[in-house]
Amino acid sequence: MKKSFLNIANLLLLFLLVVSCKNTENSITTKKENLNSNSGSSIALGEDNYQQGSNWILEWSDEFKGNKINLDNWSFQVEKAGRFNNEWQRYTDSENNAYVKDDCMVIKAIHLSDKHGMDQYTSARMHTANKQSWKYGKIAARIKLPYGQGIWPAFWMLGANIDENGGDTPWPQTGEIDIIELYGSKDDGVIESNIHYADKFNKHASIGATAFKLNEGKFADAFHVFELEWDESKLSWFVDGEEFSTVDITGEELTEFHKEFFILLNIAVGGEYAGRPDKNSVFPQFMYIDWVRVYKKKTT
Numbered sequence: 001m002k003k004s005f006l007n008i009a010n011l012l013l014l015f016l017l018v019v020s021c022k023n024t025e026n027s028i029t030t031k032k033e034n035l036n037s038n039s040g041s042s043i044a045l046g047e048d049n050y051q052q053g054s055n056w057i058l059e060w061s062d063e064f065k066g067n068k069i070n071l072d073n074w075s076f077q078v079e080k081a082g083r084f085n086n087e088w089q090r091y092t093d094s095e096n097n098a099y100v101k102d103d104c105m106v107i108k109a110i111h112l113s114d115k116h117g118m119d120q121y122t123s124a125r126m127h128t129a130n131k132q133s134w135k136y137g138k139i140a141a142r143i144k145l146p147y148g149q150g151i152w153p154a155f156w157m158l159g160a161n162i163d164e165n166g167g168d169t170p171w172p173q174t175g176e177i178d179i180i181e182l183y184g185s186k187d188d189g190v191i192e193s194n195i196h197y198a199d200k201f202n203k204h205a206s207i208g209a210t211a212f213k214l215n216e217g218k219f220a221d222a223f224h225v226f227e228l229e230w231d232e233s234k235l236s237w238f239v240d241g242e243e244f245s246t247v248d249i250t251g252e253e254l255t256e257f258h259k260e261f262f263i264l265l266n267i268a269v270g271g272e273y274a275g276r277p278d279k280n281s282v283f284p285q286f287m288y289i290d291w292v293r294v295y296k297k298k299t300t
Contacts, residue, residue, distance in 0.1 A: 059296045081118050110122045111284070123268065129160065133261060139227070141265075146267055147188040149281045154266055155264075175195070183275070189217060190211050191239065193244070194210070
């Protein structure tokens with residue numbers, strides 16, 4: 001009787017140990033899955049009332065329908081940490097860092113450890129180089145931006161002849177159009193526009209950033225439409241239909257802006273211009289792109 005009781009007790013103890021181990025294993029697996037999971041709550045898209053205007057015809061778009069990023073339109077640019085501006089993230093081709101969900105392309109910046117520093121983050125830099133490029137038109141995107149100290153998202157363009165994507169021309173001779181950049185270390189309710197080019201001495205020059213500030217809140221609170229209107233004489237920038245900057249591009253030093261450009265979307269972390277993330281920075285950070293569209297002007 002005592003022996004039977006001991007046997008039963010031993011069996012019960014063994015059972016409890018097995019169950020405990022399984023639960024611990026499941027807990028560890030779940031933590032790993034949560035780090036790389038693209039599931040979770042759905043994206044709140046809000047109401048989209050965008051109108052391109054009667055003078056514009058749709059030339060190209062990606063509405064991000066389906067389950068995968070359309071590789072006929074986009075490429076993942078893989079770069080090691082520090083490649084640009086001493087930024088701390090490395091850009092990967094992983095679906096953990098860029099994927100399609102709820103009819104959005106999502107760019108996700110991930111903090112890999114408890115340390116803040118070089119190569120402790122992954123992110124994505126998506127571009128249309130060698131696949132889609134344009135000269136002149138209206139370039140627009142509906143985006144919900146990330147936020148926080150050390151976070152630097154951008155929707156921008158580079159000259160299609162740039163050498164880093166197989167062309168024969170270095171930056172800044174290719175030209176760069178920053179449709180929007182947000183520096184989380186400055187103000188999560190402010191975006192900036194700019195252009196970069198080579199001056200008459202073949203040195204880097206820019207017009208200097210022009211800022212647009214929300215009346216309240218931050219750009220991570222909701223989706224906003226960011227637009228660039230580009231023709232032979234000028235570049236104009238808009239947020240939700242409100243123009244906030246215009247630049248004349250007829251000068252002799254600005255020939256770069258009369259050639260084809262491609263689109264980029266990315267989240268950078270840290271570096272020379274974005275500031276450094278710290279213990280108050282929240283990760284992961286997300287950039288949600290509802291759609292990207294290019295329009296051409298109607299001919300009369």
